[in-house]
Amino acid sequence: MASSCSSSAFHSAAQSSPSPPFGGVAADSTSPNQSPPNDFSPSPRVKICEVYLGFSGRGPLLRRFVKWLRAELETQGVRCFASDRRWCRDAYAHGTARTAMDAAAVGVVVITNKSFSNPYSVEEMRWFLERKNLVPVFFGLTRADCTPRDMIEKRGEVWERSGGRLWMAYGGIEAEWQEAVNGVSLSSVKLEVNTDNFRDRILDAVCLLGTKLGRRSMVDNVTRWRELAKEELPFPQNENFVGRKSELAKLELMLFGDIEANPEDYIEIRTHNARRRYIDMARNGSSSSNGTTKGRAVKKHEDIKSKGKEPVVWKESEGEIEMQGNWSSDWPFSHIRKNGAPSLSFRQGVACVCGDSGIGKTELLLEFAYRFSQRYKKVLWVGGESRYLRQNYLNLLPLLGVDVTIESEIFSQRNGPRSFEEMEADAIGKVRRELMRDIPFLLVIDNLESEKDWWDGRNIMELLPRFGGDTHIIISSCLPQILNIRPLRLSYFSSAEAMILMKGKKTDLPAENISSLSKIEEKVGRVPLGLAIVGAILSELPIAPHELLETMKQMPYRELKLNRKEDYVLKHNPGLIQLLDVCFSRLDSAQKTSKLARKIVEVSNWFAPSPIPISMLAIAASASSTRHHRTRFWKRCLQIFPCTFVESDVSNSGDEASFNLESLVRFSLARKSTKEGYISFHRIIKLYGFERDNVGSNLLITEVIQKEGSLQLHANHIWSACFFLFKFGLDPGVINLSTRNLLSFIRCFVLPLASITFTNFYRCNAALELLRLSNEALEALESSFLAEVTSAQNKTMCLKNPRTHSSIESYQLLYHDLLSLRSIVLELRAKFMLQGGQYKIAEQLYKTVVSIKEDIYGNEHPQTQATREATERILYLQSKYGSVD
Secondary structure: OOOOEEEEEEOOOOOOOOOOOOOOOOOOOOOOOOOOOOOOOOOOOHHHOOEEEEOOOOOHHHHHHHHHHHHHHHHOOOOEEEEEEEEEOOHHHHHHHHHHHHHOOEEEEEEOOOHHHOHHHHHHHHHHHHHOOEEEEEEOOOHHHOOHHHHHOOOOOOHHHHOOOHHHHHOOOHHHHHHHHHHHHOOOOOEEEOOOOHHHHHHHHHHHHHHHHOOHHHHHHHHHHHHHHHHOOOOOOOOOOOOOHHHHHHHHHHHHOOOOOOHHHEEEEEEOOOOOOEEEOOOOOOOOOOHHHHHHHHHHHHHHHHOOOOOOEEEEOOOOEEEEOOOOOOOOEEEEEOOOOOOEEOOOOEEEEEOOOOOOHHHHHHHHHHHHHHHOOEEEEEEOOOOOHHHHHHOHHHHOOOOOOOOOOOOEOOOEOOOHHHHHHHHHHHHHHHHOOOOOEEEEEEEEOOOEOOOOOOEHHHOOOOOOOOOEEEEEEOOOOEOOEOOEEOOOOOHHHHHHHHHOOOOOOOHHHHHHHHHHHHHOOOOHHHHHHHHHHHHHOOOOHHHHHHHHHHOOOOOOOOOOOOOHHHHOOHHHHHHHHHHHHHHHHHHOOOOHHHHHHHHHHHOOOOOEEHHHHHHHHHHHOOHHHHHHHHHHHHHHHHHHOOOOOOOOOOOHHHHHHHHHHHOOOOEEOOOOOEEEOOHHHHHHHHHOOOOOHHHHHHHHHHHHOOOOOOHHHHHHHHHHHOOOOOOOOOOOOOHHHHHHHHHHHHHHHHHHHHHOOOOHHHHHHHHHHHHHHHHHHHHHHHHHHHHHHHHHHHHOOHHHHHHHHHHHHHHHHHHHHHHHHHHHHHHHHHHOOOHHHHHHHHHHHHHHHHHHHOOOOHHHHHHHHHHHHHHHHHHHHOOOO
16 A cells, blocks of 8 residues: 655645645554654645645644645645655655755745754755745744754753754754754744734735745735734723633633643543543553553554544534544543543534623623634624524625625526525535635634524524534523533622622722622622623712612612513513613713613614614614704714714713713723724613613614615614514514605615625525515505505595695605515516526516506516516526426
């Protein structure tokens, strides 16, 4: 059997076929005499390699870095050959690597503290130094660390253990070894990599290589990507983040497998089978009393690997996620710490965080994303609310650089039409494939409401990439369990952490106030959101803790009466309601009459659960407030808001709008978005405002969308208006617009929203449902219109009033506009049905359009004739391909 080399030549990303996978990391129990898995397969195009990427080592972080750099170069169209030559198994494999080194225009050598004892790495350094095309990447080192004397004499922290006479392990001549080390230390390139700058150094390396290869486009692409990354997270990092150290460590363990920790801290994997076997995971063995049993398990594990049996692989299905291999078909297992910390469910690259509303799930995910963002090319933040989940997920397509726009052709001539399900699956598949490449992303699904999709009931597993790759997934939810994976369940803060959060900026407090804070902590049910509000109040207002406690006690107990699904925390926490009452009473007293802060929170319920444009909130809140103050408020808001809200340290000018928006943020009732001009509210705060909302304010969302709405910027908020307007699901609030406003909203927003949803994101069923409900609304309006016109005509015949006659003419023009719009809605829906192969439905829709256009324009009008021709084309397609079931 022919031998192979764990080196590979990687083709350009421009090729149609995907690049071969980098492969997995060799297990810790691999024998020193064994070769690791064949991660790199040789390519016949070695002689046209542009970048040679040499490295030495099997560490997970090192291999993650190399895979990422190689994949990033491929994405830019650079042919790259990556090789760890120590694991080349025969002369042919070594010859392939040498051929790639000869052909490469640039040589990148990843240098670790072990590279200087590797003869192949030293040879690569010398080879590219002589050709003056070496780009050294110092991994875990600095350029200043690469001094021969320090290594030989074991001086400095880096070389105390791994220094010494490294040229002896190199196997060459000391002079040659020193020449290579000195050349690297004197290099003009300074790419020093550590866990805190992975992303930046990868992009720097791509820019540098693009410059050396004469490809300006690579530099431009990196510049654009860095600009996009500025808004990758929805909210700024919380400077007052408290506690959750153990939870952050557990998340790192669940996603990275504790690659940073001491191997002795995690010594075994415990399997929950009948015999309760243990497999020792420590590289140096275990010192526990049952070491003999564990040793046999390790030996068996090594025997299995040496015999070439099936490796352990990940299997996923709709019902379960499990690990398959030679040990067991179902492998629930967990890490066990020596110090007795609770065990965690371990799944490669996926973690689920569960807990009650307001307990800090989003804060934890946000803090983790900020701390570890450098380990990923981009953090992809997706809102998990049921109605918006699929659209939020498909919004990742432009962020990943994928275009899924449906082509002008209805279908390919060879395969015939595709069903709507196939189209949607294709779009989702493109996102999954991008996330399953060697470029690591962090996919965060925040506030997942259900494991089933709201639109079609499918499991969310169909959206997620296959687990175990370089892309990691974190899901937060109030659900007790997700995807059959044991979640990381958040608990309430300890008393010490709660006290830190409530003190805020007041660090020194007398014993009396400390006692009052403890009572407030119990009163608000120890909900972290409530504790943060307490800390914000004490920091922003001249009020002592005991005064705040007394004020809360004076607030009457009341139970919120919500018309929608109630929040458990808010329903069973009267103390939290009292605290919110105190906040808004303070804001109301400061504003005397308008109570605009309360209005802002109330109207926020009618927007989508994503950051809301402040301009829209300002219009809606002012409309909900006193009407005669509206114009004055809006002018002031536009003039003052950009310089007062965005820059929180600007002094309060006394303007009403500025005061409210700033105060909501400072009292932790709202939070800024990283996207300038947007604000967000926690679900508990929105529910509190919804209970006080007055009847009729649901109309405000359509008003502000018609004034300020943009399909590109506010698609989710337009969908929210459609949900209420066309009675999607079981919404408690139903919007009833006037005839002219309804026609205007459908023409300006519904039609383009349906077109973009279908064409750009393949959300076929959602777009078709929107058009169907719009047509039903227009049909109902048409029926009522005819009744009104008939009644008006009867009155005209009796009274012969000129004003009534003018009113009838106005009705006729409006009725003509209604029919015209209905024909456009039906025709667009028919075109979508054509693309999905639903010819029978499309034919019926086109016949209805023909009858409407005959009434409006006549039989011989060009628009009527064009619709008849489309109907004839449908009959031809139906006879040729048949209708898709």
